[in-house]
């Protein structure tokens with residue numbers, strides 16, 4: 001964590017150099033905002049799509065190297081196995097998802113950056129392909145797994161709306177900077193939210209946690225939402241939701257200011273639910289979102305199998321039992337841009353690596 005704090009400033013410089021359009025103040029300096037569990041504004045952001053913009057920056061830098069012939073991509077491959085030779089990770093076996101063929105690739109080391117395992121829950125906010133298959137296969141080959149129960153339940157997801165759904169959509173935590181979370185004081189109150197007068201609303205996070213208010217850490221907000229629903233004070237057609245209301249922020253700052261900050265999220269919400277969050281409060285409910293647990297790694301991001309390095313959400317480093325907002329991207333970028341390039345080089349330079357090729361029996365066995 002100390003090292004992460006040290007390198008985090010470089011991440012911003014690196015990403016700005018790649019062209020990531022971080023939000024800026026009027027004078028041109030980087031703007032920042034608050035996130036759950038933090039009582040100061042210290043998070044750099046790119047509207048409501050920081051992750052997407054960071055990804056575009058990383059992709060464009062990667063494709064530049066591909067064009068120069070420095071990197072060769074093998075897209076549309078699913079990793080099926082880790083190949084371990086003489087106790088060291090020396091390659092992988094994959095399925096070509098276009099042709100169905102099984103292929104192996106050898107190397108001096110293997111880097112795994114295959115994301116978390118939030119999809120072990122039936123509905124989560126994760127992409128369906130972030131499915132834990134790769135970390136599981138490495139675990140079966142002997143890599144230790146740490147803290148598997150550390151799953152983050154994010155408080156602001158669009159509630160389940162039917163049985164046909166295969167995933168859930170996240171509404172960014174940044175919305176809690178301006179949105180106020182509430183439920184009706186009365187149990188089973190089915191009035192539309194705008195007809196419930198102020199004195200009959202329970203802004204329960206502000207009431208219970210006056211210092212953090214709506215920006216309590218994620219686990220606290222999630223647990224409190226569930227308590228309200230269990231008490232029979234949930235809202236919406238299923239009763240499994242609470243309100244996130246922008247009425248006061250719009251009154252205070254104006255619709256334009258809110259649209260500038262969160263316009264894309266509001267649009268996404270309206271497309272999914274058919275409700276306009278400028279007019280009626282959003283409905284939100286907690287859902288599985290991120291996994292702090294993962295493959296065990298040492299300070300060099302190396303797993304218990306020498307030569308297998310694990311980066312990003314796939315490893316267990318940094319976040320303890322409760323990750324705070326924005327720090328997943330920070331950790332993934334620090335791992336990839338500023339830690340692995342040094343620790344991997346050190347491993348290769350200081351390790352005796354036998355010459356191997358794909359005719360090795362371990363590759364043959366892995367393909368079978």
Ligand SMILES: Cc1cc2nc3c(=O)[nH]c(=O)nc-3n(C[C@H](O)[C@H](O)[C@H](O)COP(=O)(O)OP(=O)(O)OC[C@H]3O[C@@H](n4cnc5c(N)ncnc54)[C@H](O)[C@@H]3O)c2cc1C
Nearest residue numbers: 078079114115125129130133134170312313326327328329
């Ligand atoms: C909706 C949403 C919003 C988020 N917003 C934020 C935010 O605002 N700030 C923040 O800090 N964090 C945020 N997070 C968390 C953060 O985005 C993730 O933790 C981060 O993207 C993980 O990056 P990664 O590169 O480790 O893994 P991923 O981005 O999950 O990438 C893993 C890749 O590996 C592939 N893969 C998996 N298994 C295999 C296999 N067997 N073979 C081949 N490929 C495989 C997957 O298809 C995927 O492409 C958000 C997460 C979600 C889901």
